[in-house]
Amino acid sequence: MHEKHFGYLRAISAYTLWGVFPLYWKLMPEVGSVEVICHRILFSLITLVACITLVRQWDSIAAVLQDRNRSLLCALAAVLISINWLVFIWSVQNDYVIEGSLGYFINPLLTVLLAVVLFRERISRLQWISISLAFLGVAIMTMEAGRFPWIAFLLSTSFASYAAVKKKTTLPAIAGLGMETAILAPISIGLLFYFLRIQNTAESRSITTWSLLALGGPITTLPLVLFASAAQKVPLVAMGMLQYVGPSLQFLLGLFWFREDVSTVRFVGFGFVWVALVLFTWGTILLEREKRLAQ
Numbered sequence: 001m002h003e004k005h006f007g008y009l010r011a012i013s014a015y016t017l018w019g020v021f022p023l024y025w026k027l028m029p030e031v032g033s034v035e036v037i038c039h040r041i042l043f044s045l046i047t048l049v050a051c052i053t054l055v056r057q058w059d060s061i062a063a064v065l066q067d068r069n070r071s072l073l074c075a076l077a078a079v080l081i082s083i084n085w086l087v088f089i090w091s092v093q094n095d096y097v098i099e100g101s102l103g104y105f106i107n108p109l110l111t112v113l114l115a116v117v118l119f120r121e122r123i124s125r126l127q128w129i130s131i132s133l134a135f136l137g138v139a140i141m142t143m144e145a146g147r148f149p150w151i152a153f154l155l156s157t158s159f160a161s162y163a164a165v166k167k168k169t170t171l172p173a174i175a176g177l178g179m180e181t182a183i184l185a186p187i188s189i190g191l192l193f194y195f196l197r198i199q200n201t202a203e204s205r206s207i208t209t210w211s212l213l214a215l216g217g218p219i220t221t222l223p224l225v226l227f228a229s230a231a232q233k234v235p236l237v238a239m240g241m242l243q244y245v246g247p248s249l250q251f252l253l254g255l256f257w258f259r260e261d262v263s264t265v266r267f268v269g270f271g272f273v274w275v276a277l278v279l280f281t282w283g284t285i286l287l288e289r290e291k292r293l294a295q
């Protein structure tokens with residue numbers, strides 16, 4: 001199988017895992033979202049240190065530490081992903097799974113815009129039409145909410161920007177994620193000291209909850225590694241549209257599993273997004289066929 005095909009497979013796998021994440025983070029409602037993020041960062045770092053050692057990527061990290069621009073890119077990526085994690089977990093814990101999915105519906109539109117502006121990626125007329133339909137569907141869902149969807153806004157802008165920054169970096173996937181979590185680790189450790197020792201949040205916490213917090217590291221790391229690896233092989237435009245897999249799953253979970261209210265108007269907007277996804281997929285196939293014929 002061609003390496004690009006493996007890239008698409010990794011991207012789909014990553015987005016599928018993100019789509020079902022609400023099921024996991026709902027298992028520990030007694031832990032505040034900020035504390036969950038701190039544990040998530042710390043245990044992700046532990047997981048990534050083991051992975052970096054296994055694949056022997058410490059030389060890559062040493063090279064980044066000697067390059068100011070690349071170090072700044074890693075720091076920016078760390079800030080963006082931490083914002084995304086925090087807002088997402090807060091939305092899940094406070095029963096805004098469907099609004100969170102709206103953010104990830106908006107996200108591919110921003111990712112496509114960045115792809116065209118920053119990386120000069122080409123998209124076909126059919127893909128432009130599909131993007132317009134997706135924008136219409138998202139606009140319908142946004143207007144139906146009757147207020148500025150700040151959860152959706154923060155989720156979409158933080159992750160679209162993260163994708164663009166990752167495209168600019170040259171670090172291997174695992175080493176890059178290790179750098180990002182290492183940058184966030186000192187702040188996380190300080191906050192955990194405050195939560196556990198000063199606020200005594202660990203008091204009466206069950207072994208099950210501790211286990212879930214610890215497993216949050218490996219569970220977080222896997223789709224991020226898949227995403228970062230795929231981003232190096234798959235055009236950013238395609239990465240942007242494939243992201244509809246995740247929010248679609250989140251929407252379905254919010255509707256059928258968590259029983260959140262969804263109006264008829266929001267269903268209409270959701271339908272526009274799915275039609276856009278089908279058209280964009282077909283447009284991508286046609287564009288790839290044209291490229292092969294031109295070679």
